[in-house]
Amino acid sequence: MGIGDNYFFVKVTDKVVVHAEEPWNDHWLSFTNLDLLVPPFDVGSFFCYKKPSHGSFPDLLNTLKASLSRALSLYYPLAGEILWNPAAEENQFRCNNRGIDFIEAVADVELKELNLYNPDESIEGKLMPKKLHGVLAIQGEQLNKLQLVASENGQRRSKLEAFTSFLWKIVALSMEDSGNHNKLCNVALAVDGRRRLSEGDGEEKEKLMASHFGNVLSMPSGSKTSQELMEMSLSTIATDVHEFLQTATTKDHFLDLIDWVEERRSQPLVAIAFASKEMSVMVSSGTRFHTNGDMDFGWGKVVFGSCHVPSGREDCYVSTLPSPTNNNDWVIYMHLPMKHMNYIESHAGHMFKPLDSDYLEI
Template sequence: MGGGGDFTVTLTKKVVAAMLPMQEHWLPLSNLNLLLPPLDVSVFFCYKNPHDQRVNGGDDFTFGSMIGVLNKAISPEHWRPIMHCQGKLWAHADVRLEDLDLYNPDVSIEGKLVPKKNGVLSVQVTISHSLCISNVVLVGACTFDHRIADAYSANMFLVSWAEMAQSKPLSVVPSFRRSLLNIRRLGSYDPSLDDMYVPISALPPPRAQQPGGADPLISRIYYVMAEQLSLLQMLATSKSSSYKRTKIESFSAFLWKMVAKSAVGENDNKKICKMGIVMDRRMRLSSGDEDKAAVMATYFANVLSIPFGEKMIDEPKVKPFELGGRCRS
């Protein structure tokens, strides 16, 4: 990828689509939602201009017609019970997708092709004209407040939006029944959980205030070929064992090993290195009850945990599969 962080995105239109009067619906955050910090998460999708297709069997696709379909599908008449739709952004970008540096999304994507969050959800649709008109590309992006939705819920929203844009019936009707997660008994926690959290005052200062501008939180996008995952899985599986490592185990162990190897500072080997994977817990909370499992499969909110292992930083370099210690969630 090239250095695609230096380009211009021009806001062409902001559509305010809230219909008044509106019936307000107040939805409380669950305890699982409240575990999440005020963190923004984004997703974007890229589409080639489908010249040989038509919108709902009618007019040829144009930027305006595509915007119209997306705008209608996300209008408040569909989403009124769950969303107060204040506005959506349409924009043009003077960059080709092949020139974007997707390895550094914080620089090349955030605030450009992916909108800054305003409220609980922001949507931006961007058109990018390359040198050849046949490669005109549409980029659809959303930024969510993580406190209202995990990746599973965000996917429900995106799939529903796509189905409505294609005039299809909804395959999943989301559930907002917070009572599904009412506690059965007073909770307790292991003292080891104290090691998972630190006061906000103990976090590293913002990037602008740090020597050299180092950023403690870095986003990366990796593109891994299927054959590479299969090779990792083969290398990770011992010939003397009947147990076959899964692809997620194999890749996670490889990533943990690479992160540990990247530590080159003095006394780094004496530091703790942690590896965690975000997991959906809807099936776990159904406790084998098929009826509850069916309801939990449509539950829109946060139902996740992060099981993780920890080791001294030199151990994952040679034994990335042997998490040892405590694997917490």
Template structure:
């Protein structure tokens, strides 16, 4: 099944590039059916997330990538379908086998000339705009040097980054062929996240959920968020030594991610202070995306069910804290801020919270809900908001499509919300460094780059490509 079109678009550095789009269907036929999304999927608005992988020469060919994609779409069949509306107006998956739109483009430059750190300039054209009907789109851009960039865009309502990482690893394994361990098959068992009837939720369970989430109808009218054009997208690097220093300063028992989040929170407060002359917010809300798979897998209810580790979908919650900018800037040490981060992350990182959240959504349906962290939390519209989503599980070292691991890889999430979004990931160098994707207001980006004690460093091409 191939539908082919040819179009003219602009490639990297605004050079014209001819593109050809085909549709890659699963290698085996599929009985068309509908697959419900889970209650936790229903907490996600229609957002598109992208990821891109840079391969220097030798690089996998588009033909090899297509052949492997057709194979991996058999176990990952929902990705070859589309999102449609149910009878109640909620999203659900039509598993039709329509396939994945696959675009081939020719870049007008050398791969090493891409300015990867300046995402809006160097990356935006290398990831596809998701087709309205499909779940995933792929774009492969070939450069004069023989290198390529593989870009993917997917519907966040269908899966989170953890799930899409499973797919990427399976795709790479299919391209390599035999000789290595076969990645475990994904599971789409919605019963793993089925609501309980009756629900044994407690007052404390409900109090936390009500703090973190709200029916969309109860959210007060917000000022229109800044457009995508006013937000700035960057990718930085952070050295392993700086990460370790942050963790040491944050105190015993704090993870690297908690320490990093505390540092970022203090920088956010400084960006708010810098803009106070323009009546900027005086409260700072910091949220963190927490994956519930490991928490639920270890619970007595699941008895160590390995299926949760292979579950494909969204298993996320977003706890947050709100502190005044003055306290963050002037009165609190990094260790004190990290202690607060640890407190509200630990409070939500439990099987009881995730099970209660599933039940809460069930009682609310079909009314939609929203995460309060995106809206400033208890600080409301007067708070500046930023969300940290850990990409430390990004399996960059396992994304060898038969010609070697990528020289660089990152997620890309230029979402239309007003809150900032920051995602740290392991560097493809495998040396303990991080690369950090940032989507934020210009005021915060200036602080990240200019603050005396910042750990955010420019991403130089010499760092990525080794010259």
């Protein structure tokens, strides 16, 4: 694995299984109706920290193991397995405390030497399995400009709507540039229904829904040809994004969605956003996830964190995350074909900044 003219190696020093601290009775747990709309989609994450100024490495590992064990006692299905339940005739959680693999490893490289912008060179096959993606940063002033342009029709659009509109158009431009003329290009936004489903039901219900770790998502989407998008202004595209997004922002929408799945639970189901064989990009907002401060285990805040989608997935997935260095910036994770990544790099360099040690201040 090369970094410039240098190479680094990762050596696994130990591998153990961490179980829940408090065991429970072995039982099956069914998926919720909204879980059934999301296909098996392996999205992971990784977090990087500066070297602690206190405590030995074994002590840090023991802290992590103990924290994980306690967390699994609260979220015990995560310590189980997804298996076929013959009695229910569907896949379910087998809550058997199988446990979580905990792998310890060391690398002969410093964090600041890693090319975090292009993980193909430094992360894949080392910290994460092989995959194709890119991680970039979009700065506060560029987001503000993008929002202003997207709001030129007189209606104020959110930063997420503006960014999604920009991404939708530039992917379409990349399609046209690569010879895929006038082909359908779809974009979908993941909408979290936790807060919406608990609206008006009191503080206790709000807390219960906020702690739910399953999928409570709707995925409204829009579909246009690449040529249409090429000819549309950003504000016009933003209007379309706003309109299809609004269809999934009410409590009634999520209640209707739950009922719709209940009537068809015995059938294979999938959200429209995942069913299309055309070019489709899923955008998920993680800018409200306060991982930068909450992921402190006692040796400092996160220096850098990002998503991870395995290379076997052909889905196009984009996630916006809060920057660890500037509250107004976003870190953008993109799991896209390289032809689109190359086009974005060459035609939107003014918008995105590659992640490097200078940006992360490490």
